[in-house]
Amino acid sequence: MDARCENALDHLVVAARSLGEGIGHIAQRLGVAPTLGGKHARMGTHNALLSLGPDCYLEVISIDPEASAPEGPRWFGLDRFTGIPRLVNWVARTQSIDRLRQPDEPALDMQRGDFRWRFAAPFDGQPRLGGTVPALIQWQDGGHPCNRLPDHGLRLKRLTLSYADSGHLHNELTRLGLAERVQLAGNGAALRAEILVAGKVVELS
Known part of the structure; x- marks a missing residue:
């Protein structure tokens, strides 16, 4: 995967109250458990990842109970997150x-480890327009x-x-050059991902 590709969907973000709960939810829905990723010391979070092909993946993320509290709000609205694991944003x-x-x-x-990146999201940590506008x-x-x-x-x-x-x-989305990369709907969940699993379509929201 060439990560230098200009303005493309990089990954989906599933928030959870705990990483174990998030991993279990995705494993139950998709039949494959995400792989443990690591810790984000600056945000006080940790994650697990699941490949969705050569240029896209799914991230399960939650507050790391062993981490120190960050100086500002955590990303993806995690400071206010409640309920079952769900899609909260895309990147x-x-x-x-x-x-x-x-x-x-x-x-x-x-x-995170030897991965390095720059990340832009609102100061308050809340995804834009209910998570429909991607973080960069x-x-x-x-x-x-x-x-x-691993590719499952x-x-x-x-x-x-x-x-x-x-x-x-x-x-x-047009300003970001991404309007043609997604589909807009008049109603329903803010984010809905259709994922092909063994020839069948499974929806995550």
Whole structure:
């Protein structure tokens, strides 16, 4: 996977109250358990990952109970997260993060093991427009998770987004060059991912 590709869907984000709960939920839905990833010291979180093909993956993320509290809000709305594991946001990769990010989205230098990236999301940690607008990631030297994850044959078929002000959402996605990468719907869950699993479509939301 060439992580230098301009403005493309990079990964889906499933939040959970605990990493074990999130892994179990995905394993039950998709038949494959995500692989343990690691810790994000700057955010006080940890994750597990599941390949959805050569250029896309699914991330399960939760607060790390062993980590120190971060200086600011955790990403993906985790400080306020409740309920069962669910899709809360998606992440788009770009090589133009400083040009595309909004004024209230600082580009943070992040690291997990030898992976290094810059990440832009709102100051308050809450995903934009209910998670329908992606956070932005710009991968640095050190590779990309897709190059190391086992391929179980799962593939993302479609990501559908739903927001009350569909015109505003479409404008945001157009600004990011991503309007053609997803499908918009007038109602339903904010994020719905259709994933091919052994020839069948399984929906995550």
